[in-house]
Amino acid sequence: MKTFQNFINGKWVDAKSGQTFENRNPANWDEILGTFPKSGQEDVDEAVRSAQAAFEKWRLFPAPKRGDILRRVGDIMAARKEELARQMTKEMGKVLAETRGDVQEGIDTAYYAASEGRRLFGRTVPSELPNKFNMAIRVPVGVAGVVTPWNFPMAIPTWKIFPALLCGNTVVFKPASDTPASATSLVEILLEAGIPEGVINIVHGGGGDVGMAIVSHPDVDLVSFTGSTLVGKKISEVASATLKRVSLELGGKNAQLVMDDADLDLALEGVVWGAFGTTGQRCTATSRLVLHEKIHDKFLSMLVERTAKLKLGNGLQQGVEVGPCINQGQQTTVQKYVEIGIEEGATMVTGGEIPKGTDLEKGWFYKPTVFADVKPHYRIAKEEIFGPVLSVIKTRSLGEGVKILNDTIYGLSSSVYTSDINNAYRAIRDIKAGITYINAPTIGAEAHMPFGGVKQTGNGHREGGWTVYDFFTEWKTVYIDYSGGLQRAQIDNYE
Numbered sequence: 127m128k129t130f131q132n133f134i135n136g137k138w139v140d141a142k143s144g145q146t147f148e149n150r151n152p153a154n155w156d157e158i159l160g161t162f163p164k165s166g167q168e169d170v171d172e173a174v175r176s177a178q179a180a181f182e183k184w185r186l187f188p189a190p191k192r193g194d195i196l197r198r199v200g201d202i203m204a205a206r207k208e209e210l211a212r213q214m215t216k217e218m219g220k221v222l223a224e225t226r227g228d229v230q231e232g233i234d235t236a237y238y239a240a241s242e243g244r245r246l247f248g249r250t251v252p253s254e255l256p257n258k259f260n261m262a263i264r265v266p267v268g269v270a271g272v273v274t275p276w277n278f279p280m281a282i283p284t285w286k287i288f289p290a291l292l293c294g295n296t297v298v299f300k301p302a303s304d305t306p307a308s309a310t311s312l313v314e315i316l317l318e319a320g321i322p323e324g325v326i327n328i329v330h331g332g333g334g335d336v337g338m339a340i341v342s343h344p345d346v347d348l349v350s351f352t353g354s355t356l357v358g359k360k361i362s363e364v365a366s367a368t369l370k371r372v373s374l375e376l377g378g379k380n381a382q383l384v385m386d387d388a389d390l391d392l393a394l395e396g397v398v399w400g401a402f403g404t405t406g407q408r409c410t411a412t413s414r415l416v417l418h419e420k421i422h423d424k425f426l427s428m429l430v431e432r433t434a435k436l437k438l439g440n441g442l443q444q445g446v447e448v449g450p451c452i453n454q455g456q457q458t459t460v461q462k463y464v465e466i467g468i469e470e471g472a473t474m475v476t477g478g479e480i481p482k483g484t485d486l487e488k489g490w491f492y493k494p495t496v497f498a499d500v501k502p503h504y505r506i507a508k509e510e511i512f513g514p515v516l517s518v519i520k521t522r523s524l525g526e527g528v529k530i531l532n533d534t535i536y537g538l539s540s541s542v543y544t545s546d547i548n549n550a551y552r553a554i555r556d557i558k559a560g561i562t563y564i565n566a567p568t569i570g571a572e573a574h575m576p577f578g579g580v581k582q583t584g585n586g587h588r589e590g591g592w593t594v595y596d597f598f599t600e601w602k603t604v605y606i607d608y609s610g611g612l613q614r615a616q617i618d619n620y621e
């Protein structure tokens with residue numbers, strides 16, 4: 127069995143405590159991928175010191191050169207794409223096509239970051255006084271704490287780490303305990319591409335220990351977190367003690383609305399992909415389906431037929447469409463919500479159980495599940511389940527459908543299927559979400575577009591695209607007076 131380590135201050139090291147934890151395959155729990163250091167405060171302290179020291183050099187390294195390193199990162203990821211995808215499928219279960227996509231998102235993010243190295247635009251603005259020059263430039267923030275979830279083991283860390291580095295920050299990275307191997311591969315690639323010592327540090331271990339130690343550390347200047355709303359709130363509280371900058375990308379309860387004028391075959395493909403891709407374990411997963419009453423019964427029967435045929439299994443096998451839940455805890459949560467749905471009065475029309483009597487018993491599988499007759503106030507319509515469970519709600523109109531869609535504490539992704547352009551634009555105007563798709567599922571973000579949500583999905587920042595570069599830089603305003611005399615703004619011009 128392989129033993130993995132932390133990377134701190136330019137060296138691969140064990141946790142100070144000497145303790146380790148195992149990483150297993152959720153499709154076959156007997157398969158152990160390796161052991162990882164179970165780190166704590168002391169390891170984080172050292173990583174932060176390392177990142178702080180490295181910052182003084184890295185911030186002076188020209189941004190286009192930082193971009194050149196990230197371009198090499200993209201090249202290496204592209205060359206190793208298949209191997210990285212296979213490792214990821216073994217580590218967290220999603221099917222190979224999806225783990226390939228996850229790596230590709232990292233590659234895209236690397237190339238975007240590389241090109242940003244030659245932009246990072248500031249502004250020059252006229253001064254109100256003669257012989258004076260005004261500009262605002264971007265400067266790095268300092269040490270970035272990066273804490274990530276397991277559902278996009280490569281893509282989400284790259285969304286944070288690549289822009290952070292490109293802007294001249296140094297990084298202390300704590301990946302999810304369920305996906306430490308993919309995270310380690312990412313760090314290896316950064317080093318191979320030429321990231322200098324101390325600039326990137328990875329500390330493995332639990333959220334409450336390593337994650338909290340990073341977030342609360344007085345010398346960590348900003349935190350970029352993706353995960354649950356519950357943990358996000360805790361982080362927000364703890365980080366406020368040092369007033370550090372915090373970006374939170376949190377939960378979702380995303381809905382797809384299908385109007386009576388929609389292309390139903392297209393809408394069906396969309397909802398099956400959106401609800402059961404990644405076993406429903408995406409922050410943007412479709413967990414509610416709002417159907418216009420005129421097509422409700424027809425569409426529901428199409429959906430049940432299609433869902434029941436989905437092939438579960440090990441994501442490395444060809445033809446498998448749905449992998450396992452990430453771990454036993456998640457499988458239990460799904461089962462609990464299925465029981466809640468039944469108690470609330472919803473009708474379970476397919477799925478609703480752990481598959482039995484097959485080789486699937488070695489993993490944390492759950493049959494793709496659809497509930498009909500769901501009322502908007504049911505818990506299964508309100509709470510994030512993060513598994514293969516879809517709640518179907520009936521609506522009479524676009525207006526009512528959008529209201530149902532908005533009736534949640536979250537606001538990440540949304541989708542409307544319609545062939546009426548007026549409906550589409552009204553929905554875009556009225557939906558309260560960070561992302562709206564028209565005639566496409568709730569999942570499918572592109573790396574060069576802003577990504578994030580409203581309400582309790584986050585705290586207003588956006589990852590992806592050009593917007594993430596605002597988070598990882600500070601604005602510095604510069605005035606250069608070349609008049610040779612004292613000039614007083616707001617005063618001299620107006621006397």
Ligand code: NAP
Nearest residue numbers: 274275301302303332333337338353354357375376377409
């Ligand atoms: P999670 O339990 O919140 O964990 C996310 C990360 O935070 C993990 O690295 C975790 O470490 C760490 N962590 C846990 N408790 C912590 C604490 N007290 N202080 C600091 N760090 C802590 O979420 P998850 O179960 O991994 O991921 C699923 C959730 O993420 C869902 O709610 C999903 O919607 C959300 N998500 C959101 C987005 C988005 O962009 N909006 C994208 C993907 C996922 P351990 O792994 O060691 O526990």
Ligand code: MG
Nearest residue numbers: 149150217304
């Ligand atoms: Mg695992």
